[in-house]
Amino acid sequence: xxxxxxxxxxxxxxxxxxxxxxxxxxxxxxxxxxxxxxxxxxxxxxxxxxxxxxxxxxxxxxxxxxxxxxxxxxxxxxxxxxxxxxxxxxxxxxxxxxxxxxxxxxxxxxxxxxxxxxxxxxxxxxxxxxxxxxxxxxxxxxxxxxxxxxxxxxxxxxxxxxxxxxxxxxxxxxxxxxxxxxxxxxxxxxxxxxxxxxxxxxxxxxxxxxxxxxxxxxxxxxxxxxxxxxxxxxxxxxxxxxxxxxxxxxxxxxxxxxxxxxxxxxxxxxxxxxxxxxxxxxxxxxxxxxxxxxxxxxxxxxxxxxxxxxxxxxxxxxxxxxxxxxxxxxxxxxxxxxx
Numbered sequence: 001x002x003x004x005x006x007x008x009x010x011x012x013x014x015x016x017x018x019x020x021x022x023x024x025x026x027x028x029x030x031x032x033x034x035x036x037x038x039x040x041x042x043x044x045x046x047x048x049x050x051x052x053x054x055x056x057x058x059x060x061x062x063x064x065x066x067x068x069x070x071x072x073x074x075x076x077x078x079x080x081x082x083x084x085x086x087x088x089x090x091x092x093x094x095x096x097x098x099x100x101x102x103x104x105x106x107x108x109x110x111x112x113x114x115x116x117x118x119x120x121x122x123x124x125x126x127x128x129x130x131x132x133x134x135x136x137x138x139x140x141x142x143x144x145x146x147x148x149x150x151x152x153x154x155x156x157x158x159x160x161x162x163x164x165x166x167x168x169x170x171x172x173x174x175x176x177x178x179x180x181x182x183x184x185x186x187x188x189x190x191x192x193x194x195x196x197x198x199x200x201x202x203x204x205x206x207x208x209x210x211x212x213x214x215x216x217x218x219x220x221x222x223x224x225x226x227x228x229x230x231x232x233x234x235x236x237x238x239x240x241x242x243x244x245x246x247x248x249x250x251x252x253x254x255x256x257x258x259x260x261x262x263x264x265x266x267x268x269x270x271x272x273x274x275x276x277x278x279x280x281x282x283x284x285x286x287x288x289x290x291x292x293x294x295x296x297x298x299x300x301x302x303x304x305x306x307x308x309x310x311x312x313x314x315x316x317x318x319x320x321x322x323x324x325x326x327x328x329x330x331x332x333x334x335x336x337x338x339x
Contacts, residue, residue: 010035011259014113017041017122019102020241021227024062024248025120026107028330032256037113041123046098047141048168048176050075050155053092055242062245063105069094074153075168081158081193083292091155095169101241118258120251122227127220134283134309135211135302137163139180139235142205144198146175151197157236159293160190166235167194174201178235180210181298210235211302212286212309214279219268226251231279234286243278250274253332257325266324267332273320280313 011034015022018040029036051059051069060068072094080087121127146152146169156167163181165188170176177198179187184204188195213232218225227244254267287306293299325332 011118011255012037012113012116013255014039014116014119015122016119017227017229018106019098019122019227019244020105021229021244021248021251022120022122023102023105023107024245025122025226025251027063027105028248028252029255030107032252032259032330034255034259035113037116038107039112043123047143048170049096049098049101049241050093050168051096051101051241052239055239055245056094058242058245059105062249065104068104069096072096073169075155076153078155078157079193080156082164082289083159083294086193093155117222118255119223120255121223121225121229124229126215126225126229127223129215129217131213131215132309132312133209133211133213135234135305137180137211137302138207139178139210140184140204140207142177142179142184142203143170143201144175144177145201146173146197147199148197149173151175156194156197158191158193159299160187161294161296162190162298163187164236164293165191165194167198179204180235212279212282212306214276214313218272218275221264221268224251224254224268224271231275233282236289237282237285246278247275249330250327250332253327253330256330257332262332269321270323270325270332273317273323276313276317276320280310280317283307283310283313 013029013034013036015026015036015038022038026036026038056069060066075091075093075095078089078091080089152169158165163179166178168176177184181187184200212234215225215230218230226247230247233240233243250271254271257267258264283306287303287310290299290303290306324335326335
C-alpha cells in the first residue's frame with residue numbers, strides 16, 4: 001500500500017496507544033503492507049475483563065489464534081436482579097485481565113515516527129475536539145472474597161436504589177466488584193443479591209467514568225481516533241473489547257482505501273458516521289436498562305441523559321451523507337459496487 005502521490009513508498013502510519021484497538025490496528029495495517037510505528041500510552045489496566053463469545057470470535061479470527069483464551073476461567077451464567085425477582089440466564093464468557101489480553105495480542109512495536117502520513121489516536125489526548133458524555137455516573141472497583149463457591153462460575157448483576165453492582169469471579173476464591181452510582185459500601189448496604197456472598201478486601205479504586213461518551217470530531221485530514229479514545233460504552237451492556245476490535249477493522253479499511261488512492265474525505269466521513277451510529281445504538285440499549293433498573297431520581301436522571309444523547313446522535317446523523325461504503329471482510333467497497 002503506497003502513499004498517494006508517492007507510489008514507491010508505503011504509507012506511514014503512527015499509532016498512539018498500546019491497548020486492544022492500537023494492537024489490532026498495528027496488526028492489520030502491517031498485514032496490509034503499510035509502515036507502522038507505535039507509541040505506547042501507559043495507563044492502569046482494567047483488572048478483569050469478561051470476553052464474550054462475540055469478542056473472542058473477533059479476536060481469534062483477526063489474530064489467527066483459534067485457541068486464544070481457550071483455557072481461561074469461564075463464566076457460565078448470570079444471576080440478575082433488575083427491577084424484579086432474581087433471574088438466572090446462561091452466559092458464556094472468558095475471564096482475563098486487560099494485562100493478559102495485551103500480553104497475548106501485543107504486536108512487536110516499532111519506533112515512533114517523526115513525520116507520519118497519518119496518525120491513529122488510540123489514546124488521549126486527541127488533536128482537537130471535545131468529549132461528549134451521556135450521563136453523570138462513575139464507577140469504582142473493589143477486590144472481594146467470595147463466600148459462595150457457586151460464584152466462581154457466575155456473574156451477578158443487581159440494581160439497587162441509587163445505582164447498580166456487578167460481581168465477576170477472579171482467581172480462586174476472589175472476585176471483582178464494580179459499583180456504579182456510589183461508593184461500594186453504600187451500594188452494598190442496599191444489596192440483597194450480592195452483599196450476602198462477598199467480603200471486601202482492601203479499599204476501592206479511584207472513581208472512573210462509566211457513562212457512554214463520544215469524542216467529536218473523530219477524524220481530521222491526517223488522523224482518526226480509535227478505541228476508547230473515540231467512544232466509550234457503559235459497562236452495563238457494552239462489550240468494549242469487541243467494539244475496539246470492530247473500530248480497528250474499520251480504521252484499517254479506511255486507511256488502506258486512502259493508501260490505494262480512494263476519496264480521503266469520503267472514507268474518513270464514513271468512519272465518523274459509523275462510530276456515531278454505533279454510539280446511537282448503544283445509547284438506546286442502555287436507556288432500556290436504566291428505564292427498568294429503578295424508580296428513584298438517580299435512575300430517572302440517567303435514563304433522561306441517555307435518551308437525550310440518542311436524540312442528539314439521531315439529529316447529528318441526519319446532517320451527514322448516506323453511507324457510501326460497505327465493509328466486505330477487511331475492505332470498504334462503494335455501496336453501488338456492493339449492490
